[in-house]
Amino acid sequence: MDGAAAAATSGSSSVTSSSSASSSSVLANYPLLSALAAFAIAQSIKFVASWYRERRWDLKQLVGSGGMPSSHSATVTALAAAIGFQEGFGGPMFAIALILASVVMYDATGVRLQAGRQAEVLNQIVYELPAEHPLAESRPLRELLGHTPPQVVAGGLLGVATASVGHMIILACS
Template identity: 70%
Template sequence: MNKVIIMADVTAVAGTTPSSSTPAFFLPFNLPILSAFMAFALAQFLKIFTTWYKERKWDSKRMLDSGGMPSSHSATVSALAATIGIQEGTGSPVFAIAVVLACIVMYDASGVRLHAGRQAELLNQIVCELPPEHPLSNARPLRDSLGHTPFQVVAGGLLGYIVAFLMRNSN
């Protein structure tokens, strides 16, 4: 009984009607989610090439890391907001929520997370300079690639918008 109620609520919000041939676990075609996931995947994939350009080495592990160029967080939320704006209109409350979410995520990526990464870098340097007998001298290094520069955030945001625009045209 709960599954039917949940399915009815989801379909009412999405503006569709439930189909008896559609199983409850099937995700309907949702362009904003697909655009967001596509932008995230593309941004993570591009990090391999931007890392090569900067460091002249191929590092496929960059696809799984946070930080770097372009910001996948920014690409994701900007694709989501742009696709919602395209579908629902820029005057809709859903678009307003998506834009506020995108602004918070982008601000956090270039602010709090960037500075946390810089602090981790300094702490790692301090630990490396400790004498070998110190209890923290063998501590695992902290991850220092957490945040993004403003340029990386803007690049991710533009990538997300481009993905949303292209996904709209493919629909």
């Protein structure tokens, strides 16, 4: 077979495999399900921990950012690990997911953590303003934005564990 015929054959097989992949259900997308499950587990842990500490249900914990474990870290590490298990850890898809996870986790402990600390200081300044000051009645800034390194590590471990359990379930079912 000459080069052009080989390229045409190769191209048609990649079109066939990508069209069959796109026709499969989103519910069968293991990396997506792993990421969503890790997010849900992390948020649920924060929700239950909040109840345990405060003895009241705080629905904001189900969707809020910050806290232990980092749901952002859990989500992106579950995604990266699931892609690694499914596509191989040496492939370009895993490389993309790993870099994405690294950026998100770095941002959570860097920029977002510092923004939260700045919000704390600004809220304290506003709180101490005299009542007649135009900013005295302004709404407080959200302070719980980022994560400490232990929160990010815990989220990362949760994400890898979630993807690993999903991978074991797939192996057991096949």
